[in-house]
Amino acid sequence: MLFLIDYENVSKAGMRGSSYLESGDHIIIFYSEARKHAERRILEDISSSGCVFEVCKLCKTGKNALDFYIASRLGELIGGGYDGVSVIVSNDSGFQAVRDYWTKKSVHKNRVYLSSCIEDGIVSGNEDNERTRELKHLRENLAIGNFHAAYTEKMRMKKVLEELFAGTQYENMTAEIQNLIEGRNKTPKVIYLSSLKLFGRKNGLEIYNKIKECDAL
Numbered sequence: 001m002l003f004l005i006d007y008e009n010v011s012k013a014g015m016r017g018s019s020y021l022e023s024g025d026h027i028i029i030f031y032s033e034a035r036k037h038a039e040r041r042i043l044e045d046i047s048s049s050g051c052v053f054e055v056c057k058l059c060k061t062g063k064n065a066l067d068f069y070i071a072s073r074l075g076e077l078i079g080g081g082y083d084g085v086s087v088i089v090s091n092d093s094g095f096q097a098v099r100d101y102w103t104k105k106s107v108h109k110n111r112v113y114l115s116s117c118i119e120d121g122i123v124s125g126n127e128d129n130e131r132t133r134e135l136k137h138l139r140e141n142l143a144i145g146n147f148h149a150a151y152t153e154k155m156r157m158k159k160v161l162e163e164l165f166a167g168t169q170y171e172n173m174t175a176e177i178q179n180l181i182e183g184r185n186k187t188p189k190v191i192y193l194s195s196l197k198l199f200g201r202k203n204g205l206e207i208y209n210k211i212k213e214c215d216a217l
Contacts, residue, residue, distance in 0.1 A: 001125055002082060003118055004070050006090035007031040010116065014089045015042045017119025020131045023050035028073060030066050032058040064094065071098050074112070078102070086112045087121030157182070160216045170207060177207060181217065188212070
């Protein structure tokens with residue numbers, strides 16, 4: 001993916017998602033003397049990703065000057081053969097004209113997206129890859145009450161297991177044991193077989209029997 005960052009417009013907020021950049025990406029930060037600093041962690045995220053990294057500093061101030069830089073560079077890259085997904089990271093509504101132009105002119109429809117940050121751009125691009133799936137999962141809206149109820153149950157189970165295996169050779173394995181029994185469709189048979197596979201026949205059987213005999217689980 002190609003990211004053209006209107007840094008003067010979005011600043012730090014627009015760099016959200018920099019940790020999800022990959023080696024196949026190309027990022028260009030357009031900035032001015034008035035806004036020339038970025039957090040170290042953001043710049044190091046870009047560097048460690050292995051992506052193509054460019055910067056473009058505004059030469060002379062002027063109304064919408066950086067916007068023209070961005071539009072010109074995008075046209076240069078597409079004209080040079082780039083046919084992947086492009087994302088202009090800016091809150092400037094004027095870039096809608098750039099998006100509309102390439103939507104009509106390009107054989108690859110909707111190839112240019114407008115986003116307020118890198119993360120939004122990745123999701124909007126909707127590529128079939130792991131980072132897109134991970135971001136969609138993390139951005140899923142959950143009911144706060146239901147999530148807290150599940151959290152409370154998890155903490156209760158954690159305490160029960162710590163007390164159940166306290167003083168045994170398994171007292172440092174309670175996190176693994178909890179993962180073993182949590183979740184849907186964890187029938188006694190599934191837990192039994194999983195315990196044997198994870199801890200070995202002897203230890204697995206002993207752990208399973210203690211779980212089975214515990215009324216609080």
